[in-house]
Amino acid sequence: MAADTTATSASASNISVAEQLEQLSAARKLVLENSTYYDRIVKGVLPIIGPTAPLELRRWGAEFLAESLATPVLAMRDKENITVAVLDTLRALLDGAGEDAIVLKASVAAAASAYPVALRWIIHNSYHTESWEQMTAIKARILRIWDGAPAPVMLSCIKFAQRVVLAQTASNGMEQKYHGLDISLNLIPANHPLLDPRQLEAEATGLLDRMLGVLQDNSSDALLVDATLNCLSILSRTRPNTTYRILNAVLNFNPLKLANSPMTPKTRVFVKSLEKTTRVFLTHFLRRDPNNALSRRIQQYLEKLMRSRAEIFDDAGRKRALADQAAAGHGDAKRQKVEAAGVAHISIPPLGQGPHTLAGVFTLTNSLGLQAFDATQLPANLAAKISVRTLAGLDQQVLDFAIAGIRDRLTSLHAARAAAAAAAQPMVYNAATAPLGVEEEDDDYEPDLTPAEDTEQILNKLDNAPPEEPMEPTADSGVAMALGPFKLPPPPTLDPDAAAKLSQAAASRVFGPLSVLKEGSALRKPKAGINRLAASSYDRDSWLTLITRLATRSTASLDLDNSSSNGSIKPEDADTALDRSRGMSLGDTIREMLYTYILEDWRRRIEIAVAWLCEEWYNDQLTKRSGSGGQLHYEKWALRLVDGCLSYITAQDKVLTRFLAEIPELSRALLGKLKALCADPTTVQLALTSLLYLVMMRPPVREIALDTVAEIWTEYEDARPLAAKYLVKWRPGFIESQTRPPGDEAMSANNMAVTT
């Protein structure tokens, strides 16, 4: 009926514009109330709003068309009918030379809504070429007026272009299936008589580039950039062919370019808008498609953007942060207001009759709400924070007063002996939320679940969860809570055997690193001579130096003879009465292990043996000098080492020669050990060569060495020829003196041996 009125009023030209507008508004109200009228009314108003109509009517008409073509209430089929019907008028409005900006803006918006619908219509009704021609003409017109149009028209043109790109690019099917958003290149058959998919796609590509131009030019016109960014999202999300180009353009766009120019109120709004719009666009994309190849670039871009923004809007941010801090420190302002007063003057009412909970005894507030508060619901760290902050800011007098009050309560309770545990009612029933049953709410309540909502969802769930276990009230206050002094259990008494075992274990650990440490590079390095540092690097050599010194200079027996120690180097006298009573001293334990270690591979470890013996000798000298009468070790361990080596020695082991040459002191007893070698014919030469070397190279021991050779000559028949040779050279006359006194018999025997 209203439609009829409208139709008739249109034809009657004698009605004023205001009256016509009123009638049109009534018609619009009618379709909003009942969508079945859309078809009739839209078609009915078309003659009134044409390009020859007064401006007010054209404006109203264009806006009504835009609204009608976009309305979500109509099904696609109804929309197709209307769309096809209005194309003619739409084209006429757009074609009008010098048309009003508002009319143009609305008409282009209407065309943007019409485009996908018309395209779908043509896909299915290819005979209807006229509609497609109209639509193509409208498209051409819009794309022509795009450049240089007033801003509002330009906005609509951007959106129109976006709809064309959306409709003419292949979809990945991720878009919502409404409002024609799902109309894409996929719907167009390759052999369509009117539509050439390749051509349409090429056009879309070109239009997208034109849209992105505003970003590529790094335009500072926030209006156009925002409008572009805010409609690119669905393209980048659902039209894979556009994704890379769009994101690339956005990532190359600098939204903060304007920040360098003087900040007028308007530029401030611009900069903030560009920055935030870009950020929302990118985070939106990132959240929908976190595994995109460009994700890392987007993230970097966003981080950089955040930093730059922080610098630019520093002052504003700081001001806000302070307010936030205050809110965090003192709780939510909104919720704090209840019972905020009354803390300053506390009154502590004595407890009445009847059982009381422990919490009740300590409750000082009169507020019912606060009394009901179950502090155990607070997370421990929050409770700790609150406690610390409260205690820090608490007035000493108030605290004293409160403590005195609690004490009075407890004494009065004690006196009354109203014992018996009181079962407090735990606050399980959350009256606030229970009746609603919000817990049953689940995810499908959210039509579009975004992570931004998630935290809130979780919070809500937490809100609805029943409170955690209520604190079990204890009847006897205080006693159970007090902590007694805590003592560590005494260590087991240590008997000498156990101590010895433990020290042995400790010593063996000292040798642990040797197996993993690398061979020192000392051999390759030039020797530093007397200036070398004993253990400056963590290699095996250094560690061995450490071990030898630990063995020889350890301070285990210091307490026994403190006064005799001289300087930093402690004399080694481990073998004291005390140590003897416990078996071996730590030093001896280490020596024993060092000995075993050397003998394990004595040919290669002879150097270590030399170094060790040098240390022993040095310490013995110090001990002697101090006159403390401490034990001497050098001789003992040198003999053991030689003994140890000799049992395995072969004729090729020239290392013996070297060993004897390098150890600091040689004794008759030590060299005497060599005699044993001469029992074996194969090692005779080794023994004698070693001695000869000593005779030649170590004059201080020459006599002892020669004595040993002489003894060999005397004792071992098999060694005589070689020994004699040396003796002839180094101790002329010895052999003669040996041979003469026993008499001719011996001499003749000797001569015989020589002659034979």
Place this chain on the structure above:
Amino acid sequence: MDTTNGSAGPLAPALAPAQDGQRENESGGFRLKLCTVCASNQNRSMEGHLRLAQANYPVISFGTGSLVRLPGPTVTQPNVYKFNETSYDSIYRELEAKDPRLYQANGLLNMLGRNRVIKWGPERWQDWQVGMPRVKHEKDQGSVGMEAGVPDVVITCEERCWDAVVDDLLSRGSPLNRPVHVINIDIKDNHRDALIAGGAMVDLADSLNKAALEERSKVGAVTFDAGGAASRASFDERVPEVLGEWQERWPDLPATWTLSWF
């Protein structure tokens, strides 16, 4: 609805259209259609809704939270309600039955009492179908002029809500091809700040509406190569400028703006 709302309801809407009619005649009839958004559609957005409706703007309001959350006896026990299914009046009566003293003292009953005469109940932004005719909302304050259900300007009351709104519009894919200015005003969520900001919102709406009116009053042919002078600039272009000037007047309410699409 119920008696309380029923008695108070007719009064306010009856008042609004009368004023609206007057103002419409004075101002050439055009009023920007507005939308206010906060987290729970209770305090800040509803204060804005009321004040803008009283200033004769067509206005609707929403919350972006997942649920309506109101303070309870403790911080950890908020009162939680569903959007779109719970009326302000039922919340009012429930809280009043629970602890009238507490909820009177913290201002909740006062707020809900105000809200229940503005509209039926809290609505959720994400569930709102843009462009669905709102012809069943005649009783709502600010409903006149909002029948088509599409605002020109959305005002959010918190950065988080602005993000949610802009992000949601991206998700929707802008099917209506209709531009919308989304403006955030940072308002702390308490009664006092909401009250102050309500005035600021009206100031902003008036400034924006003035710019829109000036655009509409320019009758005549479009000169495509114009665009220079500010007086000739369109409404859309002038929004950031108007907001910048508004920001100077309201420095304590930091604002953000973007142009998005429905």
